[in-house]
Amino acid sequence: MARHGASSGISSHSRRFSTAVNPINISLLSKQLIQLGRINNPDTFPEITHQKELQASSLTSKLDDCTGLHQIKQVHAHVIRQGHDQSCYIITKLIRTLTRLGVPMDPYPRRVMELVQFRNPFLWTAVIRGYAVQGNLSEAVSMYGCMRKEGITPASFTFSALLKACGSVGDLSLGRQFHAQTFRLSGFCSVYVGNTMIDLYVKCGSMECARKVFDEMPERDVISWTELIAAYAKAWDMDSAAELFENLPKKDIVAWTAMVTGFVQNAKPQEALEYFHRMEMSGVLPDEVAVAGFISACAQLGASKYADRAVEIALKSGYSPSGHVVIGSALIDMYSKCGDVEEAVNVFESMNNKNVFSYSSMILGLAMHGRAREALDLFHYMVKQTTIKPNTVTFVGVLTACSHAGLVDQGRQIFASMHQTFGVEPTCDLYTCMVDLLGRAGRLQEALEVIKTMSVEPHGGVWGALLGACRIHKDPDVAEIAAKHLFEIEPDVIGNYILLCNVYASAGDWEGVLSVRKLIKEKGLKKTPAVSWVVDENGQTHKFFPGNMNHPMSDKIQETLEELVQRLTVLGYEPDLRSVPYNASDDEKRSILICHTEKLALAFSLLTTSRDSEIKIMKNLRMCQDCHTFMRLASEVTGRVIIMRDNMRFHHFRNGACSCGDFW
DNA sequence: CTAGGGTTAG
Numbered sequence: 001m002a003r004h005g006a007s008s009g010i011s012s013h014s015r016r017f018s019t020a021v022n023p024i025n026i027s028l029l030s031k032q033l034i035q036l037g038r039i040n041n042p043d044t045f046p047e048i049t050h051q052k053e054l055q056a057s058s059l060t061s062k063l064d065d066c067t068g069l070h071q072i073k074q075v076h077a078h079v080i081r082q083g084h085d086q087s088c089y090i091i092t093k094l095i096r097t098l099t100r101l102g103v104p105m106d107p108y109p110r111r112v113m114e115l116v117q118f119r120n121p122f123l124w125t126a127v128i129r130g131y132a133v134q135g136n137l138s139e140a141v142s143m144y145g146c147m148r149k150e151g152i153t154p155a156s157f158t159f160s161a162l163l164k165a166c167g168s169v170g171d172l173s174l175g176r177q178f179h180a181q182t183f184r185l186s187g188f189c190s191v192y193v194g195n196t197m198i199d200l201y202v203k204c205g206s207m208e209c210a211r212k213v214f215d216e217m218p219e220r221d222v223i224s225w226t227e228l229i230a231a232y233a234k235a236w237d238m239d240s241a242a243e244l245f246e247n248l249p250k251k252d253i254v255a256w257t258a259m260v261t262g263f264v265q266n267a268k269p270q271e272a273l274e275y276f277h278r279m280e281m282s283g284v285l286p287d288e289v290a291v292a293g294f295i296s297a298c299a300q301l302g303a304s305k306y307a308d309r310a311v312e313i314a315l316k317s318g319y320s321p322s323g324h325v326v327i328g329s330a331l332i333d334m335y336s337k338c339g340d341v342e343e344a345v346n347v348f349e350s351m352n353n354k355n356v357f358s359y360s361s362m363i364l365g366l367a368m369h370g371r372a373r374e375a376l377d378l379f380h381y382m383v384k385q386t387t388i389k390p391n392t393v394t395f396v397g398v399l400t401a402c403s404h405a406g407l408v409d410q411g412r413q414i415f416a417s418m419h420q421t422f423g424v425e426p427t428c429d430l431y432t433c434m435v436d437l438l439g440r441a442g443r444l445q446e447a448l449e450v451i452k453t454m455s456v457e458p459h460g461g462v463w464g465a466l467l468g469a470c471r472i473h474k475d476p477d478v479a480e481i482a483a484k485h486l487f488e489i490e491p492d493v494i495g496n497y498i499l500l501c502n503v504y505a506s507a508g509d510w511e512g513v514l515s516v517r518k519l520i521k522e523k524g525l526k527k528t529p530a531v532s533w534v535v536d537e538n539g540q541t542h543k544f545f546p547g548n549m550n551h552p553m554s555d556k557i558q559e560t561l562e563e564l565v566q567r568l569t570v571l572g573y574e575p576d577l578r579s580v581p582y583n584a585s586d587d588e589k590r591s592i593l594i595c596h597t598e599k600l601a602l603a604f605s606l607l608t609t610s611r612d613s614e615i616k617i618m619k620n621l622r623m624c625q626d627c628h629t630f631m632r633l634a635s636e637v638t639g640r641v642i643i644m645r646d647n648m649r650f651h652h653f654r655n656g657a658c659s660c661g662d663f664w
Numbered sequence: 665c666t667a668g669g670g671t672t673a674g
Binding site: 122129155156158161194195197199222223226229253254256258259260262292299327330333356358359360362364391393394396428432436460461462463468495496499648 | 666670671674
């Protein structure tokens, strides 16, 4: 029996095989071979067609497996050796592979295309798309011109590629021209082109136009819907997103995920979980992206019971953190935000593939928990021992670590090298880190100087960091400068006014305090009520509000606190009366301080948990100076580890010291 | 060919 690969025996077998095929089923390759004049009739030379077809499918699957330029070049050598270098089909695939791996269009992919004698729309489009992906609109357009000059009629996907190119640089007017051309050339606009047009409008920030295209499309698919849903979500308009979503007849996994992550992006984790649940109920199986969205929602909720549920979902869906980098990275972030940085480290170490997300999340997690040294070590390992390039977020993590550890010079060096060595542009967020770094270290004038010389317009975060530093260092003069700018940018954020109030209070300036109070009243702003909470071993949440009088255990809690104060006083504890931003008597201040919600939560935890367990407390606002000292000393006299999450970060109190180094 | 993506500071 003749075998396919043997040149002598192939013809009889293949001929029989091939003539049984209906002529309309002639493969694309045979058609191209006919076009190219390589064969005149596939029935006459079926063995060539069949062999070529086998080679072609082997070559394309090899290209699919390519992960580097070197491999592609090897496959390319095969292509030439087997005489496929004139096949539009194979060369198109080759160029798409090069694009996928980010190889610049010039000179290699472009040259390969130019060597093909008879180019079809697929091949042209592959090159146009390549330029589009690489943000080179002018070359994409120039390729389109060449294509037309050769008399090749563009297909709808050609316009899709051109619109993508317009989107990459935000050239809306050119995009509109191409969009109009599709009508002129073919009398209609395919759903692909319509979708790309929606994408272009969204990228250029015109939701109204995007919606108009959508509304006027003669035919829509789930992609059109999902594009708009995601765009509304990113524009902070979840109501419109949800309305569209409910009207979407067939909801696929991508559409569901757009809703889940949309709620996450809008800081509505509870809704995100609800939609995920609805998705499961409707029988749609989650994929990796959907599960990552779920984990992210759990991270925002920041409680261990959600963390457990997230891990359960991930494993149930078949995504272990070790093999799935998106899941792993999301879990690192989640564990860090749930207060379990140790588990975050475990996940990180278990991962077989790590990328910039994994490293950045880990660095941020360590920084958030005051483990600056480890965060910096990990950063240095990343840039020296791996090929992963740090990005803006990585530097936010590294600088945050420096900031909390008071490593001013290191932070400065890293900030400088960031641009010089790694090509990362300093963004507003990164300037915020620098202002925070200098400000915390007490160098308020230098911080102010940084803001004045910034290359971008400062946003609220920058001034907020400076104001925060003024609170630590009790500097009302600089605080007034910061507040003036901050109140202009964020007139409705109550926390900013409270911060300024605290600065005045700590400096004993009661007139200042009153003036801010007046301002708050005028603006009609309301103070965010403080709340602390702990989760018991049954997953039950216990909330504590200032004063605590309604709590069933309030007598016991009060008793415990009084006793604790006595033991702390022996260690030199003195209530920090300047932490109370009211002009009250010292006794009143003392009784206000002892009723701060985190102290109540601590007393409750001491009463209800076993001696060897960690105490975990969450708070919605920033911890005051007095509570910080209180927790520090309490960890010493009780021998307990207290993990406290305020609205900014985690404090680990152990043996009378805090992981933040009293630097917060 | 066109859709969802995990990490961001005060």
